[in-house]
Amino acid sequence: MSGTRPAPPSGAARVGRALLDRLRRLWGWLAPRLRRALTFWRRSIQARVVASTLVLSAVVISGVGWILLQQTRDGLLRHRAEVVLGEVDAEVSDARDRLEAASGTEVNAGRQQRDLVDPIIERGVSRGYAVVLAGPEGDDPPLRTGGGEYTSGLDLVSVPRSLEDHFDGVNRPTAWTYTDIVRRPRDATTGVEGPTTRVPGIIVGSQVQLPSDGKTYTLYFLFPLTEEKDTLGLVTRALLTAAGLLLALVAGLTWVVTRQVVTPIRMARQVAERLAAGRLQERLQVAGEDDIARLAYSFNQMATNLQRQIRQLEELSWVQRRFVSDVSHELRTPLTTVRMASDVLHDAREQFDPGTARAAELLQAELDRFENLLVDLLEISRFDAGAAVLTPENVNLGDVVRRVVAAAQPLADQRGIRVVVEEPRVPVRAEVDVRRVERIVRNLVTNAIDHALVDDPDEAVIVRLASDDEAAAITVRDHGIGLAPGEASMVFNRFWRSDPARTRTSGGTGLGLAIAQEDAHLHGGWLQAWGRTGQGAQFRLTVPRHNGGTLRHSPLPLIPEDAASSDAAVVGPGTVVPAREEER
CATH class of the missing domain: 1.10.287.130 (Signal transduction histidine kinase, dimerisation/phosphotransfer (DHp) domain)
Structure with missing residues (x-):
C-alpha cells in the first residue's frame, strides 16, 4: 500500500507552536491567580478603600509635585538667565572698550577679530561657557560649515536657526534663548574625536562693530545649565522620595482606619451568617x-x-x-x-x-x-x-400520565376539553414514588381542565414528557385564564384560588398544589409555574431520573414556545424572569 507522508512542519510552525504552548502555560499559571485577586478585590472593602485612597493621593501628590517642579525650574532658569545676561553685558562692554582703544590705523580685520574673540574664548573656557563669533553681517557667513571663530570642540549646530535669523542685520538688540550645547571634543595629539555630549543651555547673542573694517559681527555666548539640571534632579528625587514615603504613610493610616471599621462589620457578618444557619444564641x-x-x-x-x-x-x-x-x-x-x-x-x-x-x-x-x-x-x-417518606421504583412516567389522563377523561368530556399527551418514542423512565407522582400529575391535569376555555374547541390541555441522562420532566399546558404576575407568587399557597368566584368542577380542596409541591421537593425535584393573563398557564414537574440525584436543568422549557417574548414569565412560586430567558 503506497502513500505520501505528510510534510514535516516548518521551522516557523514549530516556533509558533512552541510560543503558543508557552502562552498557554503562562495563562494556566496566571489565570487562577487573577481569579483569586479579582475575588479578593470584590469581597474586600478594605482593599478597595485603601486602593482608592492611594490612587487619589497619588493624583494629588503628582499634581502638587509637578507644580513645585515647574516653579523650581522656572525660578532656577530665571535666575540663571539674569546672571548670564549680566555676564554677557560685561563681556560685550569690555570688548567694545578694547575695540575703541585700538589704534585707528589698524586695518588688519582678521587680527582684530582674533584680538577680540581670543580673550573672550579663554575666559569662557575657564568659566565654563563657549563663545562663537559670526559675521560680518551682510555677507553670507558660513557658520554652519565651520566658518567663524568659536570655542574648540563646540558643534555649531548649538546655535539655533531662530537666533541666527534675529541677527540678520545690523544694530540688532541683544537676544537670548534656550538651546542644546553639543560638543565633539578632539584629541590634540591624535586628532580623534571623542564621544559627542549634549547638555541644555542658554545662548545669548550680541553685536559688535570692528573699527578695522566697519562691519558688524555677532558674538554668541553659550552657557550650560548643568548645575541647574543637577539641582532640579536633586529636587525631583527628593520629591519622589517624599511622595513615596507619604503614600506609604497614607496607605498604612488608611489600612489601620478601615480595619478598625471593617473588623466589626466582618464580625457582624459572621454572626449574622451563624444566626441565619439557625444558631440563634450567637x-x-x-x-x-x-x-x-x-x-x-x-x-x-x-x-x-x-x-x-x-x-x-x-x-x-x-x-x-x-x-x-x-x-x-x-x-x-x-x-x-x-x-x-x-x-x-x-x-x-x-x-x-x-x-x-x-x-x-x-x-x-x-x-x-x-x-x-x-x-x-x-x-x-x-x-x-x-x-413523609418515599417508596421509589423505576417506572415509565408515560404509563402514569396516561393512567391519570384516562381517569380525568370523564371530567374533560363533561366540560368539552380535549386532553392531548405528547411523549417521545423512547420511554421516559425514572425512580419515583408512583403514588406521589400520580397525585402531582392528577392535580395539574384537573386544574388545567378546570381553568381551560370551554368556548374554544380548538384549544386543548397538552401534557408533554421528556427526559435526558439526569432528569425527567412533565409539563401541563392550558390556554385558560392564566396567572397574573401578582397571583403567581401565591399559586402554591394552601387554600388559594386564582378566581375565588370560580366554581371548581373537580371539587378540589385548595391543598392540591401545596401537596404537589411538597411531593416534588420530597423527590429532590422542582414544581414550577408559568402564567400569562388571558393566555393560559403551564406547570412543569422535574425529577431526577435516579433516586437521590441532583437536578441542574430540566429537559423541557418552562416557558411555552407559543408564548410571546414581550411579557414576563414566572418561574416557581413568585419568581419573575424575562420570557425570552431559558431558566436553569
Whole structure:
C-alpha cells in the first residue's frame, strides 16, 4: 500500500507552536491567580478603600509635585538667565572698550577679530561657557560649515536657526534663548574625536562693530545649565522620595482606619451568617461606647427579639400542626359514623320525596369532599412533621400520565376539553414514588381542565414528557385564564384560588398544589409555574431520573414556545424572569 507522508512542519510552525504552548502555560499559571485577586478585590472593602485612597493621593501628590517642579525650574532658569545676561553685558562692554582703544590705523580685520574673540574664548573656557563669533553681517557667513571663530570642540549646530535669523542685520538688540550645547571634543595629539555630549543651555547673542573694517559681527555666548539640571534632579528625587514615603504613610493610616471599621462589620457578618444557619444564641461582643459599640448592642437586641419571635412562631406553628393533625384524626371517627348514616340515606333516596332525595345526594357529595379534605390535611400534617417518606421504583412516567389522563377523561368530556399527551418514542423512565407522582400529575391535569376555555374547541390541555441522562420532566399546558404576575407568587399557597368566584368542577380542596409541591421537593425535584393573563398557564414537574440525584436543568422549557417574548414569565412560586430567558 503506497502513500505520501505528510510534510514535516516548518521551522516557523514549530516556533509558533512552541510560543503558543508557552502562552498557554503562562495563562494556566496566571489565570487562577487573577481569579483569586479579582475575588479578593470584590469581597474586600478594605482593599478597595485603601486602593482608592492611594490612587487619589497619588493624583494629588503628582499634581502638587509637578507644580513645585515647574516653579523650581522656572525660578532656577530665571535666575540663571539674569546672571548670564549680566555676564554677557560685561563681556560685550569690555570688548567694545578694547575695540575703541585700538589704534585707528589698524586695518588688519582678521587680527582684530582674533584680538577680540581670543580673550573672550579663554575666559569662557575657564568659566565654563563657549563663545562663537559670526559675521560680518551682510555677507553670507558660513557658520554652519565651520566658518567663524568659536570655542574648540563646540558643534555649531548649538546655535539655533531662530537666533541666527534675529541677527540678520545690523544694530540688532541683544537676544537670548534656550538651546542644546553639543560638543565633539578632539584629541590634540591624535586628532580623534571623542564621544559627542549634549547638555541644555542658554545662548545669548550680541553685536559688535570692528573699527578695522566697519562691519558688524555677532558674538554668541553659550552657557550650560548643568548645575541647574543637577539641582532640579536633586529636587525631583527628593520629591519622589517624599511622595513615596507619604503614600506609604497614607496607605498604612488608611489600612489601620478601615480595619478598625471593617473588623466589626466582618464580625457582624459572621454572626449574622451563624444566626441565619439557625444558631440563634450567637451575639456580638460589645466593647466601648462609640458608634460601633452601639451598633453591636442594637444588633444583639435585634437578634434577641428575632430569637424570641422565631421561638414563638415555632411554638405557634407546632401548635397549629398538632391541632390540624389531632382534628384530622379525631374527625375520622365521627365521619365514619356519619358516612354510614349517609350511605343508608343515599341508598334509600328513591323512597323519599324529591327534596329529601336531593338532600341525601348533596350530603353524600359533601361527605366525599370532606373526606378528601381530611386526607389532604393528614398529608399536609405529615409533611409538616417531616414524617413523609418515599417508596421509589423505576417506572415509565408515560404509563402514569396516561393512567391519570384516562381517569380525568370523564371530567374533560363533561366540560368539552380535549386532553392531548405528547411523549417521545423512547420511554421516559425514572425512580419515583408512583403514588406521589400520580397525585402531582392528577392535580395539574384537573386544574388545567378546570381553568381551560370551554368556548374554544380548538384549544386543548397538552401534557408533554421528556427526559435526558439526569432528569425527567412533565409539563401541563392550558390556554385558560392564566396567572397574573401578582397571583403567581401565591399559586402554591394552601387554600388559594386564582378566581375565588370560580366554581371548581373537580371539587378540589385548595391543598392540591401545596401537596404537589411538597411531593416534588420530597423527590429532590422542582414544581414550577408559568402564567400569562388571558393566555393560559403551564406547570412543569422535574425529577431526577435516579433516586437521590441532583437536578441542574430540566429537559423541557418552562416557558411555552407559543408564548410571546414581550411579557414576563414566572418561574416557581413568585419568581419573575424575562420570557425570552431559558431558566436553569
